[in-house]
Amino acid sequence: MLDDLQRPPPPALAADDALFLDVDGTLLAFADHPDKVAPDPSLLTLLASVQQRLDGALALLSGRPVSQLQAMFAPLRLPMAGLHGAQLLATPNAQFADSDSDxxxxxxxxxxxxxxxxxxxxxxxxxxxxxxxxxxxxxxxxxxxxxxxxxxxxxxxxxxxxxxxxxxxxxxxxSGHDKGRALQTLMQRAPFKGRRPLFVGDDLTDEHGFAAAQQLGGIGVLVGQRENSQANCALPDINAVHAWLRAAIT
Missing domain, CATH: 3.30.70.1020 (Trehalose-6-phosphate phosphatase related protein; domain 2)
Structure with a gap:
């Protein structure tokens, strides 16, 4: 574990990387109610461009349900893990439906x-x-x-x-699910397989993802400052995350 002051910024995102992004606190600012959070069109356009740059190797790993993520980020389609990995949409066009049995x-x-x-x-x-x-x-x-x-x-x-x-x-x-396990599962499948994983997140819920990315030879990127994080790189805030993503497509 690194002290906050020792964490460098992440390297530039390469075309052969695999990118995993948390949502709340990483791509989007918190609100007083989760339902009040929504991406603006410019963020959707940015993520679509990064997805194209990575040949589809971009996924969302979130504590939100998959159905909620799909609605929030429509019309953009992405692989995603919801409920901290309990729900997994491995391909962007796969069908996923919540039901009472869930x-x-x-x-x-x-x-x-x-x-x-x-x-x-x-x-x-x-x-x-x-x-x-x-x-x-x-x-x-x-x-x-x-x-x-x-x-x-x-x-x-x-x-x-x-x-x-x-x-x-x-x-x-x-107890059988977390973002790290979701990342590991996706990394076994195309288009993620064989790439360097980068996981970007801000919260304690993202520590499993940091650890999994680094175990696979990749990078954990902490958004903000927090002691005792396993992330080996950091970005100061959400705006810095967006700027880092924009740099990958310019």
């Missing part, structure tokens, strides 16, 4: 218990993702410790579930 069996009772937490701490947001449940306290920063304590207290009752901390959020997710 809802985790443990989630309903947990959601009800979380509602009691919400009533005790106004401003806390519950985000039900079907196979994951996120508790946000961005709008109630004073409730952070209570939310974390609640989440830790629930875990012994949930089999096959782990906690994923993030930026003003903690999530209940399936």
């Amino acid at each position: 809802t985790a069996v443990w989630l309903h009772a947990l959601h009800q218990r979380a509602m009691q937490l919400l009533h005790a701490h106004p401003g806390v947001l519950i985000e039900n993702k079907g196979q994951a449940l996120a508790l946000h306290w961005r709008n109630a920063p004073q409730a952070g410790q209570a939310v974390i304590a609640f989440a830790k207290a629930q875990l012994p009752q949930l089999s096959g579930v782990r906690l994923q901390p993030g930026n003003h959020v903690i999530e209940f997710v399936g």
Whole structure:
């Protein structure tokens, strides 16, 4: 692990690289509600150009559901992993549909218990993702410790579930999935196979991706500053990420 001041900027993106991008906090700024976040047309155009430059080896790795990512980035089609790798769309034109059968069996009772937490701490947001449940306290920063304590207290009752901390959020997710495993899976398939992987992310949820990219001879790029990150390169903010991407197509 490198100190923030020791992390250099990433090298220029090469045409034979494979690029994996987190979404919130990396490509798009956070908002007070996840539904209020959306890319503008210029970002979609930029990503389409980078996708073409890399012969399709560009994927999104996000905590959002795949269906939500598809709607957000339409008409652009990309391979993507949603819910921290629990959902995988390996090719851009593959069909993916959420259904009632995708809802985790443990989630309903947990959601009800979380509602009691919400009533005790106004401003806390519950985000039900079907196979994951996120508790946000961005709008109630004073409730952070209570939310974390609640989440830790629930875990012994949930089999096959782990906690994923993030930026003003903690999530209940399936223990068999993370962004690193999603990256490794995609790297076994065309057009990613045989390329140098670069994963760009900002949050604790992205640490698995940094580690996986570097294990495969690639690069982990942290957006912003954070101690004890496994990333070996860094960019200061979202604008710097966009500038780095633009440099790859000029």
